[in-house]
Amino acid sequence: MPLPFLTADRAFDDSDDPADAGGGALPHIDQDRWRRPYRPGPWRVAGGALLLLLASYMLFAAMIIALAGALPGAGLCMAAATAVIVGAVRLVRAGAWVSAQGLRRAGVFSTTTVPWAELAEVRTVQQPVKWLGLPRTVQGQALVATPVSGEPLRPLVTDHDADFLGRLEAFDMATDAVEAWAAEYRTDEHRD
Known part of the structure; x- marks a missing residue:
């Protein structure tokens, strides 16, 4: 039985992406499907x-x-x-999800979805972050989304959460991918 939430979106994997050669998006990739642009980390998989x-x-x-x-x-x-x-299952599905519709932060107990048109910015910031979701905080990086209303959401992902603890390069690639989705779809919304 395939478990699509355990795999990363193949469109973000630069190693074998045929779209790099053609310079465009793959015709078979459904942009309206919710996808997580990174693989779940070892801590999240071990917990599950x-x-x-x-x-x-x-x-x-x-x-x-x-x-x-x-x-x-x-x-x-x-x-x-x-x-x-x-x-x-909810633990493994937790994280940042993107689609043409917007940005979704899935947690273990709640999920928040914000359309791209309602986001002012998506960026990586230095701030105190929770270590593996526990009350203990450490200095780290977090991907935050700020809606037009001005009240920032909880961090989408951090470099000390269950997906990226000890995997700084994977964190950088995932945040770059989410920021690229935001740049593409936010500008598309503002052009109309």
């Missing part, structure tokens, strides 16, 4: 894998409880395992 491992133990426990005859307990254990699986 550990949650799925926990869910497998919970499902095995539910089977044992059901075979023992305690069906309400088995149902409760199955419901808890389902919640852990949903949490693991």
Whole structure:
């Protein structure tokens, strides 16, 4: 079963992009599809894998409880395992997503979408950032989007989050890709 949220958008991979030779976008790439312009980091994947491992133990426990005859307990254990699986999927899907429609910041518990026309700027700034999403903050870089209304959104990605901790080059490539999407679609909106 293909899991498209685990793969990066191939259009951002410069190593084998045939569009570089032709100088244009690939005709088969759907610009309206939401895509994450980077691969999930090892910390995010490891967290999701550990949650799925926990869910497998919970499902095995539910089977044992059901075979023992305690069906309400088995149902409760199955419901808890389902919640852990949903949490693991949401954890892996978290991050910055782009499409022709706008910019999306997907979190574990909430998702915010802003159309390109409503964004004043998207840029990388130096600021205190959370280390792996924990309360501890360190000095780092963050990709921030500022809407026209002026109230900035939470950082889209940081160089100390689960995707980019210890991967500064990947952070630079991902922020460049999101900024390129913003430059292209914000100018298209302002031309009309």
